[in-house]
Every structure is written in structure tokens, then in C-alpha cells.
Amino acid sequence: MDARSILLGFLMNRSMTGYELKKAFSISFSFFSGLSYGSIYPALGKMEKEGLIRMQAEMRKSGPNRKICTITAEGRKVFLETLKEPFAFEGTKSIFLTRLFFFAHLAPEERRSSAHRYFESVRQVEKTLQRARPEIEAKADRFQLLCYRFGLRFFEDLSRNIAQTVKALEKE
Amino acid sequence: MDARSILLGFLMNRSMTGYELKKAFSISFSFFSGLSYGSIYPALGKMEKEGLIRMQAEMRKSGPNRKICTITAEGRKVFLETLKEPFAFEGTKSIFLTRLFFFAHLAPEERRSSAHRYFESVRQVEKTLQRARPEIEAKADRFQLLCYRFGLRFFEDLSRNIAQTVKALEKE
DNA sequence: TCGATCATGTAATTGGTTACATGATTGC
DNA sequence: GCAATCATGTAACCAATTACATGATCGA
Numbered sequence: 587m588d589a590r591s592i593l594l595g596f597l598m599n600r601s602m603t604g605y606e607l608k609k610a611f612s613i614s615f616s617f618f619s620g621l622s623y624g625s626i627y628p629a630l631g632k633m634e635k636e637g638l639i640r641m642q643a644e645m646r647k648s649g650p651n652r653k654i655c656t657i658t659a660e661g662r663k664v665f666l667e668t669l670k671e672p673f674a675f676e677g678t679k680s681i682f683l684t685r686l687f688f689f690a691h692l693a694p695e696e697r698r699s700s701a702h703r704y705f706e707s708v709r710q711v712e713k714t715l716q717r718a719r720p721e722i723e724a725k726a727d728r729f730q731l732l733c734y735r736f737g738l739r740f741f742e743d744l745s746r747n748i749a750q751t752v753k754a755l756e757k758e
Numbered sequence: 759m760d761a762r763s764i765l766l767g768f769l770m771n772r773s774m775t776g777y778e779l780k781k782a783f784s785i786s787f788s789f790f791s792g793l794s795y796g797s798i799y800p801a802l803g804k805m806e807k808e809g810l811i812r813m814q815a816e817m818r819k820s821g822p823n824r825k826i827c828t829i830t831a832e833g834r835k836v837f838l839e840t841l842k843e844p845f846a847f848e849g850t851k852s853i854f855l856t857r858l859f860f861f862a863h864l865a866p867e868e869r870r871s872s873a874h875r876y877f878e879s880v881r882q883v884e885k886t887l888q889r890a891r892p893e894i895e896a897k898a899d900r901f902q903l904l905c906y907r908f909g910l911r912f913f914e915d916l917s918r919n920i921a922q923t924v925k926a927l928e929k930e
Numbered sequence: 931t932c933g934a935t936c937a938t939g940t941a942a943t944t945g946g947t948t949a950c951a952t953g954a955t956t957g958c
Numbered sequence: 959g960c961a962a963t964c965a966t967g968t969a970a971c972c973a974a975t976t977a978c979a980t981g982a983t984c985g986a
Binding site for chain 2: 587666673674675683704707710736754755
């Protein structure tokens with residue numbers, strides 16, 4: 587699903603500014619997707635031209651001016667069509683496997699330390715996700731909670747998988 | 759690791775043409791990385807200019823002319839430096855989770871069929887990887903074999919994880 | 931007063947893909 | 959004779975990031 591559909595997805599529930607949309611990514615969504623302002627604002631501009639959203643400039647006495655984006659009927663239609671499209675597995679690029687593939691060119695202790703450092707970085711993300719639990723449980727709907735639980739299991743599995751590889755690297 | 763480093767990595771073992779490099783991706787490497795001719799040839803051209811590889815045009819009486827790429831001492835140095843750099847987990851984009859996140863907007867049976875179709879596509883990739891076993895075991899070095907085993911476990915875990923999510927979607 | 935947060939946007943760059951363009955050779 | 963495979967490359971396009979540019983407001 588491209589940037590545009592994700593932005594439309596967030597706007598299905600309520601109207602938001604570009605800034606708020608960026609924040610929407612940072613909670614439970616961040617570990618499996620994300621967008622920067624450099625793609626959010628141009629995407630919103632384009633979507634307005636295409637009639638998928640409406641943008642109301644808000645002149646406030648306090649605080650900076652903002653542009654509130656509201657999804658149109660056409661936008662809802664387009665989003666639902668996209669969501670209904672069948673989707674299949676997309677090859678997953680893995681920095682870890684790419685490195686491991688060429689590990690023969692590294693000295694044994696470089697291999698071990700490199701893999702171990704990666705393992706720790708995965709554990710770090712896992713812990714961050716675990717700590718986000720109360721926040722997510724408060725805000726997420728049923729399916730977003732399924733996403734979260736999927737994510738927890740994913741990192742649990744990934745940690746175990748890497749740990750096994752690290753262990754194999756250690757006995758040499 | 760970028761395209762250039764991966765190409766250099768393949769050239770560490772033996773000299774190859776752009777065409778052969780493309781093929782090198784298609785065996786065990788394909789499920790976690792990949793490159794098209796449109797990025798391989800320009801990358802090779804650039805790397806020759808930078809002195810990382812040498813290219814010898816080969817005029818053959820039989821078969822099309824080819825350019826054999828050989829890594830230089832400088833190229834080896836650059837590759838090893840890249841390989842030694844520490845690396846950390848990079849957020850994994852997941853089409854499945856992105857869809858699941860917005861599943862509230864879909865009818866129950868659309869949710870189930872969509873998730874199930876995705877599950878089948880993952881199983882398909884898993885089976886393809888399983889079938890590649892003899893080929894990989896014949897060609898891979900110790901670390902490439904670790905990559906393969908990591909991949910097998912990864913898909914096994916992923917299948918189980920999706921199956922659990924599908925199951926949760928079914929009881930409603 | 932200073933840093934954090936709110937707020938919007940553009941320009942340059944990166945790092946690819948897909949489609950196009952060409953043409954020889956080999957095996958059936 | 960025809961399809962598959964070998965072989966190289968370019969041009970158009972795409973989707974995104976990073977850095978730049980600007981500026982108000984709020985709380986400590």
C-alpha cells in the first residue's frame with residue numbers, strides 16, 4: 587500500500603493536519619511503516635488536486651496556521667477499493683542476511699561482534715514495542731491490536747532466529 | 759548495504775559479467791535482496807570509473823561480446839571496510855500489517871479471505887525456499903548456509919504468526 | 931531566554947524499477 | 959524457423975529521504 591492510501595486510511599476516522607498525520611505514524615504504526623514530511627505534504631497536495639481530500643486553512647490567533655485535511659466521498663471510495671485489492675508477500679530485504687551472506691570475508695571475532703551488535707539492536711526495538719503496550723491498548727481498535735500482537739511475536743521470533751545464528755557463529 | 763557493496767561482494771570470489779551478477783541474485787540471495795539490470799549496469803560503470811573494478815571487453819567468435827568485471831585491490835579494500843561497519847535493525851515494512859491496521863473498514867468475510875490469500879502467498883514462498891535446498895547446499899559456503907537456515911526459520915515463524923492472526927480473524 | 935513543540939513546505943538527491951532498444955547464438 | 963537464453967545498455971519514471979528554509983508559541 588502506498589503513501590497515499592495510508593494517509594487516506596488515517597483520514598477515514600478523523601480530519602487531521604499533515605503534522606498530525608506524521609505523528610499518527612509514530613505510535614504503533616512506526617515499526618512496520620513510516621513517512622517523512624517530504625513525502626506527506628506533496629502527497630496531500632496531490633490528493634487535494636485529485637479530489638480525494640479537502641484542505642481547510644485555519645487562521646488561528648494562537649498557534650501557527652494549519653491546514654486541516656478531510657477525506658471526501660471520492661477519497662473514501664478510492665481507499666476502500668485499495669483496501670479490497672488482494673495482496674501477496676513482498677520480498678523482505680534484510681541487512682542482516684546480506685551481511686551474513688558475505689561473512690566468509692570477515693575474521694571470526696568480527697563476525698561474532700557484528701552479529702551480536704545486530705542482535706542487541708533487534709532486542710532494543712522489541713523492548714520499545716513491549717513498553718508501548720499500555721499506550722497501544724488504550725488507543726488501538728481490535729485490528730490494530732492484532733497488528734501489535736503480530737509485531738510482538740514477530741520480534742520474539744526474530745530474536746530467537748538471530749540468537750540461533752549467533753550461537754552457530756560462536757562455535758568455531 | 760547498497761547495490762555497489764553487494765556487487766563487490768559477489769566479485770570477491772570470481773570475476774563476472776553484469777549478466778552473471780544478475781543471475782547470482784536469483785538463487786539463495788533472491789528472497790532477501792535483488793537488483794535489476796537497470797541498476798546493475800550503471801553501478802558497474804560507475805565503479806569502474808572509481809577504480810573499484812576493472813572491465814575487460816571480450817570479443818568472442820561465438821556468443822555475444824561480454825565485459826568481464828574484476829574487482830581491484832581498491833575494490834576489495836572498500837568492500838571489506840563496508841562489511842566491517844556496524845549495522846542495526848532497520849524497520850521492516852509489512853504490507854500485511856499495513857492492511858490489517860485498517861481492517862475495521864472491511865467486511866468480516868473480506869478480512870478473512872484477504873488475510874488467508876496472503877497466508878497462502880507466504881506459504882508459497884516458503885515452499886519455494888524449501889525446494890531450493892539441494893541447490894543451495896551444493897553451492898553455498900558455511901555462512902550462506904546459515905542465511906538459508908535463517909530464511910527457513912523466518913518463513914516458518916512468519917507462517918505461524920500469520921496463521922494465528924487469521925485464526926483470530928475467524929472467530930468473530 | 932532557550933529549547934521543545936507546533937506547523938508547512940521546497941529542492942536536491944538517492945536508489946531504485948520498468949520499459950525500451952538491440953542483437954547474436956543455441957537447441958529443439 | 960522459432961523460442962529460450964546470452965548479453966549490454968539507456969530513458970523515463972517513481973517513491974522516497976535528507977537537508978534546507980521559515981516562523982510562531984509555550985513552558986521552565
